[in-house]
Amino acid sequence: MTFDVEAVRQKFPAIRENSAVFFDNPAGTQVSEGVMNAVSDYFVYANANTGGAFVTSRRTDELMTRARRLLADFLNAPSHEEIVFGPNMTTLNFGLSRAIGKTLSKGDEIILTRMDHDANVAPWLEIAEDHQLKVCWIDIVPEDGTLNLDTYAEALSKRTKLVATVHASNALGTINPIAEIAEMAHQVGALHVVDAVQSAPHVPLDVQALGCDFLLCSAYKFFGPHIGVMWGKYDLLAELPAYKVRPSKDVPPHRWETGTQSFETIHATAQAVEYVRKLGREYGLAHAEEFAHMGGNRTEIHAGMAALRVYETELVRQLIETLTAIAGTKIYGVTDPDRFEERVPTVIFSMQGHSPDEIAEHLAMNGIYVWSGHYYAIEVMNRLGHEENGLVRVGLAHYNTSQEIERLGHALEDL
Numbered sequence: 001m002t003f004d005v006e007a008v009r010q011k012f013p014a015i016r017e018n019s020a021v022f023f024d025n026p027a028g029t030q031v032s033e034g035v036m037n038a039v040s041d042y043f044v045y046a047n048a049n050t051g052g053a054f055v056t057s058r059r060t061d062e063l064m065t066r067a068r069r070l071l072a073d074f075l076n077a078p079s080h081e082e083i084v085f086g087p088n089m090t091t092l093n094f095g096l097s098r099a100i101g102k103t104l105s106k107g108d109e110i111i112l113t114r115m116d117h118d119a120n121v122a123p124w125l126e127i128a129e130d131h132q133l134k135v136c137w138i139d140i141v142p143e144d145g146t147l148n149l150d151t152y153a154e155a156l157s158k159r160t161k162l163v164a165t166v167h168a169s170n171a172l173g174t175i176n177p178i179a180e181i182a183e184m185a186h187q188v189g190a191l192h193v194v195d196a197v198q199s200a201p202h203v204p205l206d207v208q209a210l211g212c213d214f215l216l217c218s219a220y221k222f223f224g225p226h227i228g229v230m231w232g233k234y235d236l237l238a239e240l241p242a243y244k245v246r247p248s249k250d251v252p253p254h255r256w257e258t259g260t261q262s263f264e265t266i267h268a269t270a271q272a273v274e275y276v277r278k279l280g281r282e283y284g285l286a287h288a289e290e291f292a293h294m295g296g297n298r299t300e301i302h303a304g305m306a307a308l309r310v311y312e313t314e315l316v317r318q319l320i321e322t323l324t325a326i327a328g329t330k331i332y333g334v335t336d337p338d339r340f341e342e343r344v345p346t347v348i349f350s351m352q353g354h355s356p357d358e359i360a361e362h363l364a365m366n367g368i369y370v371w372s373g374h375y376y377a378i379e380v381m382n383r384l385g386h387e388e389n390g391l392v393r394v395g396l397a398h399y400n401t402s403q404e405i406e407r408l409g410h411a412l413e414d415l
Contacts (some may be wrong), residue, residue: 003283003311009399011275021404024369026170026346026395028220029201031268032275035224038268046267049260060263067270068253073297074273075215076206077231084237084253085266088228089197089216090119094126095256096214096230099240100162100191101127110162111155111190113138114379115147117170120195120216121379124164138165140383145172145333146342152184160190167215168199171377171393172333173316173346175199182211191236197221201397202344203309204291204302207231224272225265230256273301280304308398315396315405316345322409323394328352329412332384332391345396354415356392366411368404370394 009015011032015022022030046059068080077083086092104110110133112121128135136155139148147165163185168175178194185192192212196205200217207215214232219225237252244255277300280288284303291302317337323329330350334343351359356372363370373390374381381387394408 001283001285003307003398005311005399005401008279009401012399015399019367021368021400021407023394023396023400023404023408024371025201025397025400026198026221026393027371027375028226029223029397030399031223031225031272034271034275035268038271039225039264042264042267046263050263063267063270064261064263067266070270070273070297071229071231073301074205074276075231076208076294076298076302078208079234081252082231082234082237084230084232084256085261085269086228086230086257087262088226089195089218089230090123090228092216092228092230092256093119093193093195094123095243095258096193096216096232097123097127099242101131102241104131104133104161106132107134107159108161109134109136109155109157109159110164111136111138111152111160111185113147113165114140114383115145115169115172115174115176116164116166116195116377116379117197118376118378119197120164120166120193124162133161134159136160140172140380142332142384144335144339145169145174147174147176149177149180152181156184156188156190158188160185160188162191162193164193165195166198167194167196167210168202168344168346169333169377169380170198170346170375171348171380171391173198173343173348174333175203175342175344178210178212182213186211198344198346202305202312204305206302219265219269219272222272223275224269227262227265227269229269232256276304276308277301278304279307283307311398312345312396313340315400315402316340316343316347318402318405319345319347319394319396319408322405323347323349323412326351326409326412346393347395348391348393350386350391351412351415356390359392359412359415362415363408363411366407366414368408368411 048056068083072080139151182192193214194212196217201222280300280303284307287303287306360372371393
């Protein structure tokens with residue numbers, strides 16, 4: 001069935017009720033009515049802490065298990081007991097870095113990239129300082145915004161203990177070859193941690209195929225509420241010295257979840273995955289065979305994500321063509337249509353004669369929401385020479401339309 005974007009948009013109250021163009025998606029997507037309802041439903045029917053004998057507590061236990069199972073399906077994780085919830089990806093990664101840091105010694109080496117959001121840089125810089133580790137860097141190729149894997153190969157050594165990379169850049173939109181990166185890390189005995197915050201809304205995620213050891217993402221980037229998710233291999237989740245309170249369960253995933261969880265948003269995150277699964281039923285038939293080996297919910301969820309990917313690829317093609325046609329604009333990242341499988345629909349650009357903030361303010365006055373600045377991609381902006389003012393970022397989602405891109409083009413032409 002052809003992807004019906006107008007039918008999809010009707011599922012999102014903020015889009016139904018608002019004439020604005022939401023191109024601010026890399027910082028947080030809109031949510032469907034089902035996700036909204038899940039939050040209020042939880043407070044009516046299951047509002048209690050876990051582990052009690054009474055009905056609302058038991059419902060909370062059941063909803064938590066259901067959410068873990070659906071997130072395991074979303075990531076194609078081997079077990080739902082490998083799914084950890086937390087306030088956001090950044091907080092989860094700081095907890096992970098502290099635990100891994102306790103296993104490292106002075107002189108050990110870690111590898112970071114010039115492409116990552118600071119949430120996958122700062123936590124590792126902190127433990128490097130705490131434990132006197134050597135930090136090595138993977139550079140980017142400024143011409144097309146890809147990782148320079150030659151610098152990765154040069155950085156690897158027998159002393160490398162950890163490699164932290166982003167799956168899809170929150171600035172450049174680049175999708176990195178994670179399976180290759182993971183294999184290279186494992187060849188020297190290093191752990192591989194992946195930030196999948198920006199890939200989760202746009203591509204099917206399969207942690208088993210990617211081959212990494214940990215993967216983190218945020219539900220509010222894939223049509224859910226403000227909450228973070230971490231997947232890790234079970235043995236590592238069980239063995240690493242996680243920071244926890246003494247009475248909490250000392251088994252995965254509980255030993256990684258500090259304090260009482262946000263049960264209402266966890267329940268709503270499950271509904272976000274259900275939303276994607278239903279899209280798979282409606283629009284993913286052409287992709288079902290590719291994911292048939294997963295079975296059940298997983299086939300439908302991944303087929304749904306594949307359907308979104310096809311639609312968004314056509315949108316980003318139009319977006320890049322539109323920006324390229326405007327005099328004085330420069331796009332950073334992959335712009336070759338034959339290489340669009342290497343990017344998500346997040347595009348950064350500059351416009352001669354106008355600062356990024358000026359452009360964003362002009363677009364806001366025209367009801368078009370975009371971001372300007374560095375959006376925590378500090379290393380990217382430094383490497384591109386835009387550390388002072390950053391760049392303008394337009395991030396598409398599957399509920400955006402061709403007409404909205406035309407509206408963006410007209411507004412920029414007016415400027």
